[in-house]
Structure formats: C-alpha cells, structure tokens
Amino acid sequence: MKTLAVIGCGLIGGSMALAWKKAGVVDQVVACDLDEEELDEALDMGVADSVTTSIKEAVTQADIIAVAVPVLAMGKVFSEVARYMRKDAIVTDVGSTRCTVIRKAREGLGDRFDRYAPCHPIAGGELPGVKHADADLFKNKAIIATPDIGMDPSVMRVIEEAWEKTGAVVQTMSPELHDDVFASVSHLPHVLAYALVDMIARESNAQIKLGMAGAGFRDFTRIASSSPVMWRDICLTNREAISQELQRYRHELDELQRAIDDSDSEYIEACFDNAMRNRRGLVFTRKAEKRTE
C-alpha cells in the first residue's frame, strides 16, 4: 500500500496525483493545501483519497512526498516535511526553477536531503487549479531530472521510474543548465507575453485594440493567462538567468528599433529570416511540442 502525499494540490500537483495513481505507482493519495475549496474539489474529482490542511498529517503517512507549491513557498514546506517524514520516505518537487529550489531543499531537509530527488515536468496549462488537473498531462512530455551533490542516485531512480510509468520521458541535466535553458525558452517568453498585454491594457484605446486582436495575438499571449504568483516566483528564483536573457533581448530590440527607425531593410529582413528559418526548422521540437500539448 503505497501512499503519495501531494503538498500543494493545484494543476500540477493534482495532475501528478491522478497520473501516478493511474500508472499504479501509488495506491492512494493524500492532498495537502491551504485552500480548502481546492481540497474539496480534489476529493470530488477523485484526485485525492483524503485531504488535509496539515503538512504533518499528510507527511507522516506518506511513502513519497511531492512538493507542488509555488517555488518561493517551498523552503518553508521542506523544513515542515523534514520534521514529520518517515525515515524511508522520498521527497520530490515539481518546481520550474532548480538552483534556488535545490538550495532551499538542502537547507530545509537537512540530513534528509539524501532522500530528495527533484524532477521538473515540462508540462502545464495556462489555467491553474486542481479543476484543470489531467491524468494524461505528462504523457510523452519531458521530465528534467537535475541530480546534484548529496543526492542518492537510487532515490532519483525511484522518482524517474515513477514518471516513466506515467508515459513521460525523463532527461537529465545539471540544475544550472536547466535554469539557463528554461530562462530562454520558457521564463523569458512568459515575461514578454505578460509585458505586451499589460502595456496594451494600459493604453487609452486598449479596448479597441484588444477587440481587434487576431489569432497571432491569441497564440503569442496565451501564456499571459498563466498564474501571476507562480510566474512571479519563477522570476524571483531564477533571477540571474532571466535577468541575463532579458538584457540580451533588450539589446536585440534596441537594434531592431534602430533598424526600423532607419528603415534598415537589410537588417530587418536578415533578423526575420534567421528567426523564420530556425522556427520552421523546429521539426523535431515541434513533434515534441505536439506531444507536450
């Protein structure tokens, strides 16, 4: 009888509970959240077999503890978990940034850090909350395992195998590379999409403009519907990498501003053409992306 405790029962925590149970990785799920409405929803949907607002109550009975709260809240959760977890229990988390979270786990879990195995599922949806949880959310999607000093490879294997049973594809990289890669292809695009909608919404004729928005705008800004708190935390916990990519991007826009103002036709076309060729070239990635839809 294996029990999974999900701390933070939103879209990802709830989907993980459904997926791991469907895959037979665990037999029962106890969901822990501060939001009792989310917990009721989790019970109604069969995401959890039992619910509690107490980390202690959730953790004491768990074989595996999955931390799925916004990353800035993880430090406090890890120390609570360390205090009540069973000696043989395993702790994992699904945070979108790695270096900061692993440092928090090191501090919070203390001598239990060797029972910790971080795996970041490259999956999600712009609509948060357990009501959008989906047992197949992780099918054919990438799970990034980020082993680090002081972790136990055999513990990592348990979590990796669990994810593989849900149909996900596990890849391994260093926490630093993970944070750099996702700052570019995930975190920065979220910042840019939020920035565009925020800017237009504050213009005098915002309603006319938003009323004329077409399919291009819809897709470009889809991720601007994502949870502001989750993405605020990602910006704060992957600050260095995102800051560096944002600076690079601002330099790119400085050049484009100059080129547009100077009607520098060659520069504009060269930039657009390089982007087009690389974007259209993302055939393999597109397949991967199709799988990650």
Place this chain on the structure above:
Amino acid sequence: MKTLAVIGCGLIGGSMALAWKKAGVVDQVVACDLDEEELDEALDMGVADSVTTSIKEAVTQADIIAVAVPVLAMGKVFSEVARYMRKDAIVTDVGSTRCTVIRKAREGLGDRFDRYAPCHPIAGGELPGVKHADADLFKNKAIIATPDIGMDPSVMRVIEEAWEKTGAVVQTMSPELHDDVFASVSHLPHVLAYALVDMIARESNAQIKLGMAGAGFRDFTRIASSSPVMWRDICLTNREAISQELQRYRHELDELQRAIDDSDSEYIEACFDNAMRNRRGLVFTRKAEKRTE
C-alpha cells in the same frame, strides 16, 4: 461574365480568388505573378482559370483587380494597373498597412483613384504560398475597410459586399486608427517573436535550448514562421506606429528588468496580474479570434 485579376498570387491572393469564385462574386480568375511556379500551382489547384506574368495582360480583361503583393511592391503595381485597367474596373488591395498603401495608390492610380477601395482581411497563416490557399480562409473573419478622401463610397460598397458574400464581417475605420491598432496587436508581436527566435538561435547553446522548447514557446513563436519579406515591408510601411509601440514596449521591459534585478515582487506580480486579468478577459475577442483561426 465577371473576371477577377489577382496581382500577386500567394496565400492571400490565392485564397481570395478561391473564396470570391466560390461565393459567386466572380466567374473567372486570372492570376498574375512573377513566380511561374506559383502560377503553375495556381492553375493545378484551380485557383486561377488563366495565368500570366504580365500585369497588362491580367488587367485589361478584369472587372475587379486585387493587388496582393508585399506592400512595398504595391506602388509600382498601382501605376501599371492604372495604365491598363478598363474605365469601369475596380481596384482593391489586401495590404496589412493602410496609410502608406493608400498614399501609394493615390500616386500610382492618379485619376483612377476614385475606382479604388482598400479592404484589409484580418486573416492569414504563417505558411506563405498559393499551395496553402483556402477558399474558407475569410469565413467569419474581419475585413477592415478604410475609406479615405477621394474614394467613391459606391465602389467601396461593391468590394465590401463581395467580401460579405465570402462569409467575412466588414468593419470600417480610418487608415490611421487601423495602422495604430494593428501596430499593437499584430505588427509588434511579430517583431517580438522574430526577435526572440533570432536571439536564441544566435546563442552558443541554441540547439539545446530550442530542443527543449515546449508548447508555450511553440505558440509564442508561431508567427516567427511568417514571411520575412512580407513583415519587413510591414515594418517599413507602418514604421511610425510600430516604432512608437516598440519604444513603449522597451520602456515596459526596462521597468521589468529593474523589478527582476531588485526582486521587486509587488511590481512583478502587479504587472503579471494586470496582464492575466486582461488576457483571460478576452472572451469576446477570443470568440472573434476563434473565428479568425
């Protein structure tokens, strides 16, 4: 027996030919393009009943002449059209920018300008070329009519009614408002998507990064697959409006850079939250966008 001459037989020109014929607005189509492969494709697909590389040949036999070349090429085309068009013929165009194109039409068409009725279909696709032409591309989509001094309302009516027969929804606004609105919700997002892909593609670990790109990146950068020449021309012909919106956006990013570097949690969350609420609020627009898919 009504004949439509399409000058520039790509995705939009070809789709317009198919849609207008399907709607019974015209009986036959003559397609004119410099690219003979596109013309062969147009014949094979039944987009055109006859093809030619000569504007003169296409125009002399036409009741309606639709100019669908990249906007920077339109000036030259308008003067050619004016030289050979029949007295009772009508000229329209499908360009994505209005003020510059209308000025070019005024110059190029001369005393035939009163036979000109510009209508911009808010439709398209990131894959160019007549092979992607679609008779239903304009169904339930917006067509922006931009009447201006010296145009004949009865001529505009003919083109508006033709578009309505294809299932499109005609709206009217001034050329200036059109260019301002689409600089914000269409032109700027294209520039931003091209800029991000171009930037990442030029980084040392571009392939690792692009290889990890997920659904968010796919949707955010979909429009970066669009035709570089078409979008270069849009930047050059709607330069003032795009330049202004790009400056505004760069100020927005300056503030976000500061907030991220200072870990200004309140600022970041307020910006993301305002964007999220406005983006999720695009219910009507989303429906409109569904229609424009």
